[in-house]
Amino acid sequence: MRAHGYIALIAQRKFKEALALVRRENPLTGISGRVCHHPCEEACERRRVDEPLAIAYLKRFIADYELKTNPEMPAPVEKTREEQVAIVGSGPAGLTAAYHLITKGYGVTIFEALPVVGGMLVTGIPPNRLPRNIIQYEVARIKALGVEMRTNTTVGRDITFDDLFKEGYGAIFLAVGAYDSRKLGIPGEDEFEGFLDCLTFLQRVNLGDRSKPGEKICIIGGGNAAIDSARTALRLGCENVTIVYRRSRREMPANPSEIEEAEVEGVKIHYLASPLRILGKNGHVVGMECIRNKLGEPDASGRRRPMPVEGTEFTVDADAIIPAISQHPDLSFLPEGHGFAITRWTTFEVDPQTLQTNKKGIFAGGDAVTGPATVIEAIAAGKKAAEMIDRYLRGLELKFREEESRPSMKLTDEEIQAIEKKPRQRLPKLPLEKRVGNFDEVELGFSEEAAVAEAKRCLRCWTLIRA
Ligand SMILES: Cc1cc2nc3c(=O)[nH]c(=O)nc-3n(C[C@H](O)[C@H](O)[C@H](O)COP(=O)(O)OP(=O)(O)OC[C@H]3O[C@@H](n4cnc5c(N)ncnc54)[C@H](O)[C@@H]3O)c2cc1C
Structure with missing residues (x-):
């Protein structure tokens, strides 16, 4: 979709209409307005004048405005199609597919292995x-449309694929995420108490266990996790939280604003360092031996390759070590002889045009x-x-209609120079002292005035955004 439509509505204070427009494509507006890494802002023409528009924060504003002023549940959608669709997994992919399928008139059930949806x-x-x-609000809205959500149900174990077809589901969408952590491949890994992967750690805390994994924590990796x-x-x-990352800050894949906040909050980051071995004593982690790196030529990812510098070994003291290097899908739910084509990265192989x-x-x-x-x-x-499942169930050719590629409007250099500079609105943040010992939200969102002022900076270049 194009961003300028809802931004123009925000500039006119038509917040409800702006939200309705975004929701035609994206039912998770308040969620994506907070955590999206906003690639659309890279393409924003305003960047040539001063700074790109805060597109994600504007999305967040309209979602928050509804929640504050008039939270409401939509009416259930009338079923106009006989067929039912099974969705496996209730993350953003599963929830969005459920939303679009139910609004097309299908019966939709989400099967979720965990006791919680999301x-x-x-x-x-x-x-x-x-x-x-x-x-909870955005999930409840999808539920209110009529989507059935069956938690604590692992497809492949509690219910088989054959059962799903026998129960009358005409198509299945696998949106099972990537839940298996990759191994570091170094001595001492998984050998000592106090070594736990980041997804286990975060899931435990996020589902309510607020116990500390230790006092001196060492985390390995550079992404959001x-x-x-x-x-x-x-x-x-x-007491002490350290990250060891093998490249420099410039190559770190986490959102730059999150890295900044982590450092402000007191996280120490050892850039250009790799783990060599986990150290343990009496069965418990006591630290990690690392080596410093320099950057070499770019690798397949386009980022410069870290190269260990001999003789620069050093030790980080730690009583808990949390690797957060990467994940791949956990396909252990698939029965033996399942017959699915799987890539060498342990992901499902699909036709990229159709996702089948x-x-x-x-x-x-x-x-x-x-x-x-x-x-x-x-x-x-x-x-x-x-869209593909709808075409499949209707017996139509599986062909994805890319959004009409009307180009973004490029302004001439003279036009750009004639535009008055107006810096981007800043998002207020929770003061540092109020972040201690709690999980309160750090970024606080635009006021009405700030949102309208920000929306008015739009140059209406028709930037194409993903959702
Ligand atoms: C710590 C962390 C921070 C992140 N931060 C950001 C961020 O700031 N911005 C951003 O854009 N992205 C971020 N991401 C990435 C983002 O969360 C994922 O890309 C996204 O959630 C993937 O969505 P999904 O729907 O494909 O899968 P998931 O969200 O992983 O959902 C998959 C669901 O399927 C369920 N499931 C699995 N197998 C079965 C089965 N057999 N039967 C039933 N259910 C099953 C799982 O329990 C899970 O609920 C972050 C990821 C992590 C780990």
Whole structure:
């Protein structure tokens, strides 16, 4: 969709209409307005004048405005189609697919292995970045439309694929995420108490266990999961929290603002360092031996490759070590001889145009296909899957209609120079002293005035955004 439509409505104070427009594509507005890494802002023409528009924060504003002023549940959608669709997994991909399928008139059931709905939104991303009432409200709206949500039900174990087809589901969407942590492959890994992977740690805390994993915590990695683990450990009251990351800050994949907040809150980051071995004593972790790196030529990811510098070994003291290096889908739920085509990255192989797996009527999307990616990509996959499943059930050719590629309007250099500079509105934040010992949200959202002023900075260039 194009961003300028709802931004123009915000500029006119038509907040309700703006939200309705976004929701035509994206039912998780308040969620994506908070955690999206906003690639659309890279394409924003305003960047050439001063700073890009705060597109994600504007999305968040309209969602919060509804929740504050007039929270309401939609009426159930009338079922106009006989067929039912089973969705496996209740993360952003599954929830978005459910939303678009129910609004097309299908019966929709989400099967979720955990007792809670939301996937990584609930088990991974901590409440200081994504408050739970925002997730609960947006999930409740999808439920109110008529989507059935069966928690504590693992497809492949509690109910088989054959059962689903026998129960009358005409198509299945696999949105099972990427829940298996990759190994470090170094001595001492998994050998000592106090060594636990980041997803286990975050899930435990996010589902209510507020016990500290130790006092001196060492986290390995540079993505959102590493930063979230560090900020979570600080909030639990751990004395000393350190991150070891193998490249420099410039290559760190976590959102730059999150890295900044982690450092402000007191997380120490050892850049350009790699773990060599986990150290233990009497069966418990006591530290980690590391080596310093320098950066070499770019690797397949396009980022410069870390190269160990001989003789620079050093030790980090720790009584808990939390690797957060990467994940891949946990496919242990698939029965033996399942016959699904699986890639060498342990993800589902799908036709990229249609998201259909090698099995007719079974589609897959989100992290289960891409490997660990982002919320907005999962939302886009859910929407595409719904469109493909609709075509499949109607017996139509599976062809994805890309959004009309009307180009963004490029302004000339003279036009850009003639525009008055107006800096981007800043988001107020929770003061540092109020963040101690709690998971209160840190970024506080725009006021009405700030949102309208920000929306008025839009140059209406027709920037295309994912959802
Ligand atoms: C700590 C952390 C922080 C992150 N921060 C950000 C961020 O700031 N911004 C961003 O854009 N992205 C972030 N991400 C990534 C983002 O959360 C994921 O890309 C996104 O949630 C993927 O969505 P999904 O729907 O594909 O899968 P998931 O959200 O992983 O949901 C999959 C669901 O499927 C369920 N499931 C699995 N197998 C079965 C089965 N057999 N039967 C039934 N249910 C099953 C799981 O229990 C889970 O609920 C973060 C990830 C982590 C771990």
